[in-house]
Amino acid sequence: MSQRTLLLLSQDNAHYERLLKAANLPHLRILRADNQSDAEKLIGEAHILMAEPARAKPLLPKANKLSWFQSTYAGVDVLLDPDSRRDYQLTNVRGIFGPLMSEYVFGHLLSLMRQIPLYREQQKQRLWQSHPYQGLKGRTMLILGTGSIGQHIAHTGKHFGMKVLGISRSGRERAGFDQVYQLPALNKMLAQADVIVSVLPATRDTRHLFNAARFEHCKPGAILFNVGRGSAVHSGDLLTALRTGKLAMAVLDVFEQEPLPADSPLWGQPNLIVTPHNSAYSFPDDVAQIFVRNYIRFIDGQPLDGKIDFDKGY
Amino acid sequence: MSQRTLLLLSQDNAHYERLLKAANLPHLRILRADNQSDAEKLIGEAHILMAEPARAKPLLPKANKLSWFQSTYAGVDVLLDPDSRRDYQLTNVRGIFGPLMSEYVFGHLLSLMRQIPLYREQQKQRLWQSHPYQGLKGRTMLILGTGSIGQHIAHTGKHFGMKVLGISRSGRERAGFDQVYQLPALNKMLAQADVIVSVLPATRDTRHLFNAARFEHCKPGAILFNVGRGSAVHSGDLLTALRTGKLAMAVLDVFEQEPLPADSPLWGQPNLIVTPHNSAYSFPDDVAQIFVRNYIRFIDGQPLDGKIDFDKGY
Numbered sequence: 001m002s003q004r005t006l007l008l009l010s011q012d013n014a015h016y017e018r019l020l021k022a023a024n025l026p027h028l029r030i031l032r033a034d035n036q037s038d039a040e041k042l043i044g045e046a047h048i049l050m051a052e053p054a055r056a057k058p059l060l061p062k063a064n065k066l067s068w069f070q071s072t073y074a075g076v077d078v079l080l081d082p083d084s085r086r087d088y089q090l091t092n093v094r095g096i097f098g099p100l101m102s103e104y105v106f107g108h109l110l111s112l113m114r115q116i117p118l119y120r121e122q123q124k125q126r127l128w129q130s131h132p133y134q135g136l137k138g139r140t141m142l143i144l145g146t147g148s149i150g151q152h153i154a155h156t157g158k159h160f161g162m163k164v165l166g167i168s169r170s171g172r173e174r175a176g177f178d179q180v181y182q183l184p185a186l187n188k189m190l191a192q193a194d195v196i197v198s199v200l201p202a203t204r205d206t207r208h209l210f211n212a213a214r215f216e217h218c219k220p221g222a223i224l225f226n227v228g229r230g231s232a233v234h235s236g237d238l239l240t241a242l243r244t245g246k247l248a249m250a251v252l253d254v255f256e257q258e259p260l261p262a263d264s265p266l267w268g269q270p271n272l273i274v275t276p277h278n279s280a281y282s283f284p285d286d287v288a289q290i291f292v293r294n295y296i297r298f299i300d301g302q303p304l305d306g307k308i309d310f311d312k313g314y
Numbered sequence: 315m316s317q318r319t320l321l322l323l324s325q326d327n328a329h330y331e332r333l334l335k336a337a338n339l340p341h342l343r344i345l346r347a348d349n350q351s352d353a354e355k356l357i358g359e360a361h362i363l364m365a366e367p368a369r370a371k372p373l374l375p376k377a378n379k380l381s382w383f384q385s386t387y388a389g390v391d392v393l394l395d396p397d398s399r400r401d402y403q404l405t406n407v408r409g410i411f412g413p414l415m416s417e418y419v420f421g422h423l424l425s426l427m428r429q430i431p432l433y434r435e436q437q438k439q440r441l442w443q444s445h446p447y448q449g450l451k452g453r454t455m456l457i458l459g460t461g462s463i464g465q466h467i468a469h470t471g472k473h474f475g476m477k478v479l480g481i482s483r484s485g486r487e488r489a490g491f492d493q494v495y496q497l498p499a500l501n502k503m504l505a506q507a508d509v510i511v512s513v514l515p516a517t518r519d520t521r522h523l524f525n526a527a528r529f530e531h532c533k534p535g536a537i538l539f540n541v542g543r544g545s546a547v548h549s550g551d552l553l554t555a556l557r558t559g560k561l562a563m564a565v566l567d568v569f570e571q572e573p574l575p576a577d578s579p580l581w582g583q584p585n586l587i588v589t590p591h592n593s594a595y596s597f598p599d600d601v602a603q604i605f606v607r608n609y610i611r612f613i614d615g616q617p618l619d620g621k622i623d624f625d626k627g628y
Contacts, residue, residue, distance in 0.1 A: 099475060100449050107428045110421030117434070123588045126581045128573035130592040135414050159473045161413060259442035267440045274437045278444040 004299070005065070007042055008032045009051035010072050012284045016050060019288040025295050048298070050291055053078045060085055068298055072287050074149075074280070075229060077202035080313050091306040093290050097280035098152025101227050104279035105197055106156055108251045109136070112223065137161030142193035144186075144209075145228060146174040149199045149280075165189050169205075187217040195223050202229035203313035210234060215241035223249040227279045230255040235266060242271050253279040318613070319379070321356055322346045323365035324386050326598040330364060333602035339609050362612070364605055367392045374399055382612055386601050388463075388594070389543065391516040394627050405620040407604050411594035412466025415541050418593035419511055420470055422565045423450070426537065451475030456507035458500075458523075459542060460488040461628075463513045463594075479503055483519075501531040509537050516543035517627035524548060529555035537563040541593040544569040549580060556585050567593040 004027055008016050013032045020030055031046070033039035043059045049069045053076050056069065060079075069079075071092040079090060111117070114133055122129060141157045143150045146168040154176030157164040164177050167189065171182035181189060183205070190196065196218070200206040210224070211234040218224075224247055226233050235256055241247040251273040252266070258277055266272055294304050308314065318341055322330050327346045334344055345360070347353035357373045363383045367390050370383065374393075383393075385406040393404060425431070428447055436443060455471045457464045460482040468490030471478040478491050481503065485496035495503060497519070504510065510532070514520040524538070525548040532538075538561055540547050549570055555561040565587040566580070572591055574580060581588055608618050622628065 099451055103424050103449055103474065104428060106420065107424030107430060110417050111425045111430055114418060114421045116421060116425055116430075119589050120431070120587070122590075123581055126576045126578075128590045130590045133592075133595070135417055137413055156473065159470065160417065262440045264440075267437060273434070275433050276436075276442045276444045278447075281447070 003027050003029050004047045005029045005031060005045045006048040006050060007039075007046035009039055009049060009055050009059075011052070012072070012287075015284040016288055016291075019284065020291065023288075023292050025292065027299065028295065048295075050287075057084075063088075068294075068304070070291050070294060072282050074282075075201070076308055077229065077313065080202075080308075080310060086310045089304055090308040090310070091294060091304045092308060093282055093287050094306045095148045096283070096286040096290070098149045100280040101149050101199065102153045102156040104227060104253065104275075105153055105225050105251075106160070108225070108273060109195060109223065112249060112251075135161070139163070139194040140165065140192050141195040141197065142167065142189050143177070143197045143199065144232075145199035145201075146172075146177060146180055147199070149227075150174070150197075151176045153197055153199070162195075165193070187214070190214070190217040190222075191219055193219055193222055195225070197225040198228045198232050200228040200232045201314040202231045206232045208232070208234040208237075210238065212237040212240065215246045218247050220245070221248045223247075223251065225251045225253075227253045230258065235264075238272075239265055239269060242269055249273075251275075253277055317341050317343050318361045319343045319345060319359045320362040320364060321353075321360035323353055323363060323369050323373075325366070326386070326601075329598040330602055330605075333598065334605065337602070337606050339606065341613065342609065362609075364601075377402075382608075382618070384605050384608060386596050388596075389515070390622055391543065391627065394622075394624060400624045403618055404622040404624070405608060405618045406622060407596055407601050408620045409462045410597070410600040410604070412463045414594035415463050415513065416467045416470040418541060418567065418589075419467055419539055419565075420474070422539070422587060423509060423537065426563060426565075449475070453477070453508040454479065454506050455509040455511065456481065456503050457491070457511045457513065458482075458546075459513035459515075460486075460491060460494055461513070463541075464488070464511075465490045467511055467513070476509075479507070501528070504528070504531040504536075505533055507533055507536055509539070511539040512542045512546050514542040514546045515628040516545045520546045522546070522548040522551075524552065526551040526554065529560045532561050534559070535562045537561075537565065539565045539567075541567045544572065549578075553579055553583060553586075556583055563587075565589075567591055 006028055013034050017030055017032055031042050033042050039059055043062045044064055046063055047065050047067055049056055052073060053071050057078050066088045068089045074092050074097055076092050115131060140163045142165045143153055144167045146166040151174055154164045158176055166177040166180035167186055168180055171180050174180055209232050242250060249271045253275045254277055267274060297304055320342055327348050331344055331346055345356050347356050353373055357376045358378050360377055361379050361381055363370055366387060367385050371392050380402045382403045388406050388411055390406050429445060454477045456479045457467055458481045460480040465488055468478045472490055480488060480491040480494035481500055482494055485494050488494055523546050556564060563585045567589045568591055580586060611618055
């Protein structure tokens with residue numbers, strides 16, 4: 001079998017090189033491009049790319065030998081424009097983000113439910129004063145997206161005694177969910193949801209799914225999380241919903257434009273929490289392990305894990 | 315069968331009266347004492363007390379007909395002085411605090427791990443900047459006390475992929491724990507624990523269990539939670555441990571003196587979180603349900619749930 005060339009194009013190149021060399025993968029030559037000029041020099045040799053999508057995108061037209069692109073991120077939407085190349089296999093990382101995203105969602109949710117910031121302020125004033133609260137038990141969580149991340153968040157919700165509903169394209173039953181519905185049921189489900197969590201990818205169908213008309217259906221007091229893609233939420237309409245009380249609170253890790261511009265009114269909205277797209281993180285050890293498993297499949301001609309359907313967009 | 319008189323002595327009297335009347339318990343006469351003078355007038359008639367321990371304590375010498383005291387709280391240590399009455403059955407509420415305490419512990423823990431206060435500050439400055447973090451997976455939690463609260467916290471820890479160790483009087487295996495040890499193993503276990511959670515009651519054996527000598531055994535970077543009783547932690551030694559870095563962080567819901575006095579140095583310690591003894595709360599609906607079940611047992615002459623052993627202290 002002939003040798004394959006892998007080009008590494010990520011901020012964790014050194015780490016990946018060490019891990020992959022240690023794995024002794026057969027017939028694999030590993031190259032690193034740590035800067036733009038190296039990348040342009042080496043891209044023509046690459047049969048395989050292991051890269052951050054945005055970093056690799058401008059180089060794709062010159063990747064003449066490319067047959068497989070392993071994204072080091074979950075989000076690959078920058079590679080899915082209708083006029084982009086589709087003559088290679090694109091895989092993303094899946095299955096490793098569920099626990100971290102669940103920690104993010106429940107860390108923020110419990111911090112809000114249990115008024116942690118309020119007690120922090122009271123501590124500064126040396127004030128011993130308790131305020132009423134309710135637990136998560138019996139509350140309803142609606143999760144948009146029932147893949148591995150959605151399922152993990154659902155299991156955590158069930159652990160805390162919540163009722164967990166899901167929305168997916170197929171409406172198929174999934175582990176951790178009490179019930180899964182298709183998109184047309186969304187408005188009806190929103191009326192029941194105390195907590196809404198979007199883990200949706202960026203596709204044509206999910207763009208601005210949360211807009212002014214949608215927020216009309218939310219239960220008063222509801223909290224919205226977006227840990228999927230920013231495009232699922234219309235920022236202007238969200239601000240109005242937060243200002244008028246259609247929605248009690250939003251916790252956003254993703255935005256239509258990232259980094260969120262300093263002049264965005266989202267930063268200053270009191271009932272909105274902004275975090276810099278870090279609800280989950282691709283730990284290099286996990287990503288390298290996914291690559292190793294996929295490489296064995298690749299040289300065996302087997303279907304790759306995490307393969308993106310260019311039409312569906314995920 | 316003769317009638318029994320129940321005297322309600324709590325801040326939720328009206329709520330309890332409504333729930334218990336609706337339960338139509340046989341042979342039960344329900345009296346309410348909403349203030350001190352009513353309480354002194356009525357205490358002599360009570361066969362049964364349903365009360366907050368501290369509120370009932372001064373009245374006990376006059377409770378001539380008392381045969382059963384259902385505490386509305388978990389903590390009953392004020393009733394356990396060696397020279398207090400022991401000629402009645404004392405029961406506390408159990409089994410309802412696990413979920414709330416687990417929400418408290420993991421709300422604070424995830425808020426710390428995911429640096430929620432830091433991102434809150436950055437949001438005020440409109441600063442988009444991510445910082446490294448680690449998940450809970452693979453970390454070790456040591457829980458002191460393996461009863462229903464400890465078990466619930468243990469299950470949550472397992473859900474988040476933690477290794478969960480326990481310390482109990484018996485060292486008996488318990489659901490949710492990878493391993494349970496007896497007290498003499500504490501120092502050795504502390505050396506492994508990233509997170510320490512005390513749910514211990516106030517007894518002679520638990521008093522100042524966490525003192526200067528103990529903190530010497532903690533793993534650098536460890537976080538200590540106390541959601542049991544304040545007496546388990548020596549406050550002065552804790553402050554020293556926090557100042558010298560023997561311990562990275564403490565989250566305390568209970569204190570040797572409550573309310574925590576305004577001049578306590580604990581309030582101002584930066585790596586210490588103070589909350590006003592509200593990690594769990596006796597929701598009247600839950601407490602009333604426990605009373606109803608126990609009342610049926612009481613009139614049938616069966617053993618009561620949650621019965622306190624005056625010698626053991628829990």
